Amino acid sequence: MRVGLTGGIGSGKSEVARIFEELGAFIIDTDVLAREAVAPHSDGLMAIARAWPPVVRNGALDRTALAEIVFSDPQARERLNSIVHPFVRRLAQEREKHAHPGQVIVHVVPLLFETGYVELVDKSVLVISPLEERIARVVQRDRVDEEHVRARVATQIDPEDARKLADYVIENDGNLGHLRERTTAVYQELV
Numbered sequence: 001m002r003v004g005l006t007g008g009i010g011s012g013k014s015e016v017a018r019i020f021e022e023l024g025a026f027i028i029d030t031d032v033l034a035r036e037a038v039a040p041h042s043d044g045l046m047a048i049a050r051a052w053p054p055v056v057r058n059g060a061l062d063r064t065a066l067a068e069i070v071f072s073d074p075q076a077r078e079r080l081n082s083i084v085h086p087f088v089r090r091l092a093q094e095r096e097k098h099a100h101p102g103q104v105i106v107h108v109v110p111l112l113f114e115t116g117y118v119e120l121v122d123k124s125v126l127v128i129s130p131l132e133e134r135i136a137r138v139v140q141r142d143r144v145d146e147e148h149v150r151a152r153v154a155t156q157i158d159p160e161d162a163r164k165l166a167d168y169v170i171e172n173d174g175n176l177g178h179l180r181e182r183t184t185a186v187y188q189e190l191v
Contacts, residue, residue: 002096002105002120003190006112007127008156009149010134010141012172012179016127017108019183024191026099028092029108030117037087044087051079071151085115104190113157113165125186126166128159133174 005020007013021027037044040059048066049056055066070077092107099105106125109117118124129137131153138149163169168186172179 001122001190002107004112004118004121004124005106005108005127006110006124006162006166007129007172008134008159008162009110009152010136010138011127011129011159012137012170013108013110013127015176015179016125016170016172016183017106019180020104020106020187023184023187025104025106025187026096027106027108028095030088030092031108031110033088033091033095034084036091037084042087044084047083048080051083052076071155074155077155081111081115085117089117089120104187111156113162118165123167123190124165125168125170125190126159126162127170127172128163129172129174 003025005013005017007016017027017029036042038048038061039045045056045061048061052066052069055062055069066080070080096105107117107121109115112118112121112124135146135149135153138144138152139146142149168189170179170182170186172182
């Protein structure tokens, strides 16, 4: 079974993925694959260099320069997604071959609904957390200012809209014990 795990930035989806993994799931993190897809000398990086030459310096992607472009321009963000996502999906398919027979495969995909990746999975799981808690987590975790985090949040699907699309919703109120219980309950239903 393929499961798509998603949630807005700072919602707690990485913690849910860790719990799923402890319970026996095979985890494929598309953020990790996205970095691999644009690694030095990769086809993904060459495609980005053709689209935005100034964001590739000394053979490597300048993530900050690219972020400045795509977070302020929806068309540029869409173009970037159309470049990177096919590479990510191919890498994810390759990773799936390492799962054991019958093992639940969880794809951690921040933009599960926005990119259509949801069509590649059997079930979807959404992690929702209060906005102010999410912002505080990301500010502390990434050492960025609140305005930067709010700009990133604004580019993602509204959690209430995502709730209507998801098969399962895990509420993350910041209490790890509750999060573990809720995640375990969803995992048991998936199994």
